[in-house]
Amino acid sequence: MLTLPDALxxxxxxxxxxxxEKARVRLSFDxxxxxxxxxxxxxxxxxxxxxxxxxxxxxxxxxxxIKKLPFKLTKAQEKVLAEIILDLxxxxxxxxxxxxxxxxxxxxxxxxxxxxxxLNGFKTLLMAPTEILAFQHFETMQKxxxxxxxxxxxxxxxxxxDDDVLVGTHALLSKKLNTDNVGLIIVDEQQRFxxxxxxxxxxxxxxxxxxxxxxxxxxxxxxxxxxxxxxxSVIDEMPVGRQKVxxxxxxxxxxxxxxxxxESHVKTGEQVYIITPLIEQSETLVTVKAAKIEFEKxxxxxxxxxxxxxxxxxxxxDKEKITKDFRDGKTQILVSTSVVEVGMDNPNxxxxxxxxxxxxxxxxxxxxxxxxxxxxxxxxxxLYTSPHVQDRRLKYLETTFDGLKLAELDLKIRxxxxxxxxxxxxxxxxxxxxxTDLPLLEKARSAAQKLLPAxxxxxxxxxxxxxxxxxxxxx
Numbered sequence: 001m002l003t004l005p006d007a008l009x010x011x012x013x014x015x016x017x018x019x020x021e022k023a024r025v026r027l028s029f030d031x032x033x034x035x036x037x038x039x040x041x042x043x044x045x046x047x048x049x050x051x052x053x054x055x056x057x058x059x060x061x062x063x064x065x066i067k068k069l070p071f072k073l074t075k076a077q078e079k080v081l082a083e084i085i086l087d088l089x090x091x092x093x094x095x096x097x098x099x100x101x102x103x104x105x106x107x108x109x110x111x112x113x114x115x116x117x118x119l120n121g122f123k124t125l126l127m128a129p130t131e132i133l134a135f136q137h138f139e140t141m142q143k144x145x146x147x148x149x150x151x152x153x154x155x156x157x158x159x160x161x162d163d164d165v166l167v168g169t170h171a172l173l174s175k176k177l178n179t180d181n182v183g184l185i186i187v188d189e190q191q192r193f194x195x196x197x198x199x200x201x202x203x204x205x206x207x208x209x210x211x212x213x214x215x216x217x218x219x220x221x222x223x224x225x226x227x228x229x230x231x232x233s234v235i236d237e238m239p240v241g242r243q244k245v246x247x248x249x250x251x252x253x254x255x256x257x258x259x260x261x262x263e264s265h266v267k268t269g270e271q272v273y274i275i276t277p278l279i280e281q282s283e284t285l286v287t288v289k290a291a292k293i294e295f296e297k298x299x300x301x302x303x304x305x306x307x308x309x310x311x312x313x314x315x316x317x318d319k320e321k322i323t324k325d326f327r328d329g330k331t332q333i334l335v336s337t338s339v340v341e342v343g344m345d346n347p348n349x350x351x352x353x354x355x356x357x358x359x360x361x362x363x364x365x366x367x368x369x370x371x372x373x374x375x376x377x378x379x380x381x382x383l384y385t386s387p388h389v390q391d392r393r394l395k396y397l398e399t400t401f402d403g404l405k406l407a408e409l410d411l412k413i414r415x416x417x418x419x420x421x422x423x424x425x426x427x428x429x430x431x432x433x434x435x436t437d438l439p440l441l442e443k444a445r446s447a448a449q450k451l452l453p454a455x456x457x458x459x460x461x462x463x464x465x466x467x468x469x470x471x472x473x474x475x
Contacts, residue, residue, distance in 0.1 A: 002026045011432075025440065028433035032444035037465055040445075040452050043095070043230075052207050055088040055120045055183070065115055069108065069144070076237035077105050083233050084113050084211065094209040097223075100235030101403050102215045102370030103242055107137065109235070110186050111144040113211060118148060118164045122183025126167045127201060129189050131156065131316045132323055136345060137188065138167045153177065156316025173201060183207040189214055215370070216363055217403035219411050222435050244401045245373040247381040249357075249394045258382055259301055262333070262351060266305060270350040271326065272333045273371055274298065277356040279311045279337055287386045289355040295335040302333060310336040341367045347375030357383040358391040362406040362413075365397055412436055 002010065007026035014020035066073060073081070080098060087094035100106045114124040126141070128134040131154045138152040151163035154171050166172070172179075182205040212230070223232055250258055262272050278290040295309040308331040310322045319339075325331045327346050334340070334349075341364065352372045357365060365383070373379035383394050393413055400406055433440070455462060 001029060004030070024432055027431075028437065028440055029444055031430055031433040032437075032441050033448055034465060036441075036445045036448035037452065037455075037461075040448050041455075041465070044452070052091055052093055054091050055116065057085055057089060057116060058119050061119060062112070062116065065112065073108070074105065074235070074237045076100075076235045077109055080233040080235055081109050081112055083231070084109065085116070087231070088113070088116060088209060093207065094211060095230055096211055097230040097232045098211060098213045098235070099218055099223075099232065100213075100215065101217070101238060102367060103374060104215075104235040104238055106188075106213045106215070106235060107140050108144065110188075110211060110213060111141055114141070114165050114184060114186070115145060115148070117184040117209070118145075120183065121181070122207060123163065123179075123181050124165045124184040124186060125172055125179065125182055125201065125205070126165065126186040126188065127172050128167070128169060130312075130339065131169055131319055132339060132344065133188060134167055134169050135320055135323070141165055141167060154316055157320070179205070181206055184209045184211065187212045189216070215367060215403075217366070217407035219404065219408045219435070222407075222411065243373050243379065245352075245369050245379045245381050247369060247383065247397045249383045249385075249398060252384070252387065255384070258353065261380075262353075263302065263305075265351055266302075266332045269329075269348070270377060271329065271331070271346060271348050273340060273344075273349060273352040273368075274333060274335045275340070275352065275354045275368055276335070276337060277359040279313060287388075288359065289386070291335055291337050294355065298333065298335060305332045306330065307333045307335060310334055310339060312337060312339045338364065338368060340371055344371050345374060346371075348377075349374070350377050350379045351382070352380075353382045353384065355384050356386050357394055358385045358389050362393060362396060362410045363403065365394075366403045366406050369397070408436075 001007075002022050004026070007023040009023075010019040011023035011027060014023065080100075084094065084096065084098075087096060098106050098109065110126070114126070117124050126137055128137055134152065134154050135157075138150060141150045145165060148164040149161055151160040151166045152158070153160055153166055153168035153174075155169060158171075160166060171177075185201055185205050185208065187201065187210075266272060274294065276289040276291045276294050278285065278288055280292050281290045282288065291309060291311050295307065299307055308322050308325060310319065310326075314322075322331070322334070323344065326334045326344075326349075329348060338360070349372050352368060354360070354365060354368055360368070369381040372381065381397070383397065385391055385394070393409070396406065396409055400409075435441070451458070451461070455465075
């Protein structure tokens with residue numbers, strides 16, 4: 001590779017394309033190398049600092065628990081569970097990322113892990129980014145872990161006793177909350193929390209076994225780059241019976257037909273989501289649909305149907321009532337923002353209409369599409385763009401149902417900055433390197449692994465690493 005001064009000279013004043021490319025490769029390597037070094041160093045420190053007594057696994061009780069589940073675990077769930085069990089039996093704490101499609105059964109695996117921790121006399125904290133998702137996990141954990149005590153702790157609802165599992169939102173970070181004897185922390189949709197929040201939560205545990213979950217598909221290159229300090233497990237198999245949601249990009253002239261289509265399905269007892277990008281009309285984005293205005297319009301279009309409105313600015317108790325009414329079938333059409341992207345599980349919902357679809361990433365649209373198709377009935381996702389907008393990306397959704405492929409397409413089309421957002425805490429903004437360059441990423445990782453044991457010999461690298469670690473990496 002070029003020397004650093006040479007690369008800096010040639011990236012600004014190349015004599016030819018070959019010079020420019022060589023300079024790009026060298027500077028990209030440096031960026032990726034320092035990220036890899038930072039994540040590997042974090043991982044080493046985490047493992048050295050924490051030495052714990054391994055948990056004991058009661059195989060007989062574990063088998064009995066799995067046998068009582070209302071469904072059979074998939075092979076992928078069994079594989080991931082085996083990886084978690086191995087972690088729990090080590091004298092260093094687990095630090096694992098569990099990745100899986102919407103509906104692939106991550107929560108069941110998390111519940112089994114919580115049960116194993118309970119058998120060893122410890123408690124579990126489960127933190128979710130929204131109250132909707134926290135309430136959903138609370139109900140699911142109560143069913144799966146009965147007769148264990150499961151509590152809920154959010155901004156609007158605090159129902160706690162001497163709980164074996166406590167589910168909550170950011171409220172779990174409260175100093176008032178007694179978290180003695182916590183052995184496992186589970187964070188769902190962990191990319192929605194900042195580094196400081198995750199670190200603070202981890203500090204509350206007596207034995208800091210840490211399991212983070214995400215339904216947002218993460219391309220391999222991204223996982224290697226940003227989650228190098230985590231072991232990664234993937235549930236790459238869907239439960240039997242999960243169906244593909246028929247997806248169509250619908251032209252505006254067909255809107256009246258789609259409303260008739262909704263009405264015909266609602267008459268048979270099915271339910272519908274209508275998603276908008278905004279809560280209220282924006283002065284600058286006048287053509288983009290907003291939930292409050294759309295809700296009022298749709299009440300006039302469907303005067304005989306029961307509609308409800310849901311968005312992130314509502315109080316927790318209101319959100320809980322609205323989501324419960326929708327799940328109980330009292331509401332036929334739910335107008336919402338992307339707040340329903342995670343945490344809504346209604347097998348009776350068969351149609352989702354997404355307005356202003358061009359304003360969402362492919363991976364997020366795939367997440368939203370996962371709100372339907374959760375029951376036995378045929379399900380549909382109808383995508384509308386804002387007036388005079390054509391977005392060729394959306395055609396991929398009509399034929400691609402693999403979330404990982406869609407996330408990789410997103411990465412190529414929109415770039416890593418768009419995918420993660422430069423404002424999100426704990427993210428690294430790449431200037432030249434690309435997260436799609438797997439060969440260079442692997443070279444950078446290999447170089448970082450070789451250099452890390454001898455890091456003390458390189459003070460200039462240490463100084464640069466310190467700067468990056470302060471800006472990017474967790475403690």
